[in-house]
Amino acid sequence: MELSISATWWGTCTVNTHKAAAPLPRIQIQLLRSQVSDVLQSACIKTGVYQCDISSLRQIEETIASCASIFPPIRGVIQCAMNLHDSTFENTTAENWQAVIAPQVQGSWNLHSCLPHDMAFFIMLASFVGITGNCGQANYAAANAYQDALALHRRARGQAATSIDLG
Numbered sequence: 001m002e003l004s005i006s007a008t009w010w011g012t013c014t015v016n017t018h019k020a021a022a023p024l025p026r027i028q029i030q031l032l033r034s035q036v037s038d039v040l041q042s043a044c045i046k047t048g049v050y051q052c053d054i055s056s057l058r059q060i061e062e063t064i065a066s067c068a069s070i071f072p073p074i075r076g077v078i079q080c081a082m083n084l085h086d087s088t089f090e091n092t093t094a095e096n097w098q099a100v101i102a103p104q105v106q107g108s109w110n111l112h113s114c115l116p117h118d119m120a121f122f123i124m125l126a127s128f129v130g131i132t133g134n135c136g137q138a139n140y141a142a143a144n145a146y147q148d149a150l151a152l153h154r155r156a157r158g159q160a161a162t163s164i165d166l167g
């Protein structure tokens with residue numbers, strides 16, 4: 001997939017570096033920074049890699065504040081965070097339900113609430129499971145349906161939003 005970004009846009013996306021209880025070793029963060037930089041710096045794009053649990057309002061606010069001191073205003077976001085804990089609805093625990101809901105529901109809402117209102121893009125990678133449902137994935141279906149609804153909510157307010165229901 002080819003992604004074109006205007007030089008004045010600044011995007012952020014979630015990567016697998018969020019778990020506060022088990023943070024990535026510093027060397028892995030540095031490796032990720034260097035890999036991202038290598039790809040983008042040749043196009044004169046300044047990059048940054050931050051560790052953040054997007055379901056935590058405090059962590060999102062702190063991360064955005066850190067970015068604000070280094071980068072221009074944030075112009076877009078691609079929200080890719082998810083957790084899967086498949087099981088039949090009867091066997092789903094509250095913890096497993098919440099673990100799936102947190103990144104896509106609380107996480108997407110936190111991004112919606114904390115990032116600038118006039119961004120050029122707000123893209124959520126969701127799933128068609130939010131429309132069709134899937135055996136053993138009631139929690140994931142709910143999380144994806146929420147992202148579709150959040151996109152409609154933002155658009156109704158005149159804000160950019162796209163929820164892509166991947167297959």
Ligand SMILES: NC(=O)c1ccc[n+]([C@@H]2O[C@H](COP(=O)([O-])OP(=O)(O)OC[C@H]3O[C@@H](n4cnc5c(N)ncnc54)[C@H](OP(=O)(O)O)[C@@H]3O)[C@@H](O)[C@H]2O)c1
Nearest residue numbers: 014015016018053054055080081082103125126127166167
């Ligand atoms: N891959 C597919 O076939 C497919 C199909 C349909 C839809 N999608 C959608 O596409 C998106 C990305 O899918 P993927 O296959 O790339 O998933 P993935 O490989 O499992 O990546 C999801 C990432 O989200 C991170 N994450 C989870 N909770 C987070 C949180 N609270 N804060 C920050 N990061 C968090 C995970 O980190 P940890 O690993 O550290 O937990 C992981 O790196 C998802 O929204 C999914 O619904 C994918």
